[in-house]
Amino acid sequence: MPDHDSTALLSRQTKRRRVDIGVKRTEGLSPNHLKKAKLMFFYTRYPSSNMLKTYFSDVKFNRCITSQLIKWFSNFREFYYIQMEKYARQAINDGVTSTEELSITRDCELYRALNMHYNKANDFEVPERFLEVAQITLREFFNAIIAGKDVDPSWKKAIYKVICKLDSEVPEIFKSPNCLQELLHE
């Protein structure tokens, strides 16, 4: 390819790049997007694909990207529910007989496991509402197991149905592509 042609091509690409700076949509999902998604999990366990699109405006969506994001939250939930069940069974083994004895504080083992998973750097203040939802989830598992419902292969479905209604509004700041810097800097 003659030099003047490649020069012209570069010129066009440069122009396009300048134009794109305004939106600057990334090709795929970055580690920062993953980190952001994990923080969003503190507010929403079951985000709709539509919601995700509005909160990840710097991402160029397509089928794969959308399903990947959806998949992330699915994986988040798996870890979440596994921890809940494990902790609930542990409590039962430890002799706990009432849900009143079950509470989630910021220094309990379960909280630390969750925080380590979704907020490893521990540079984000986990919202109080998440602790409430987590506690409800834990008690939900506890009661189900105590009642022997876990003999039913699909016993967790009922719990999922309860938890999916407890999503909170995700703060507006999460809609900003630079929300991580804004969130973790103060």
Add this chain to the structure above:
DNA sequence: TGCTCCCCTG
């Protein structure tokens, strides 16, 4: 049919 959830793997 396409999307989403969940389960199970690796």
Add this chain to the structure above:
DNA sequence: CAGGGGAGCA
């Protein structure tokens, strides 16, 4: 976390 498969829903 990603892949793959089965189930449910529109």
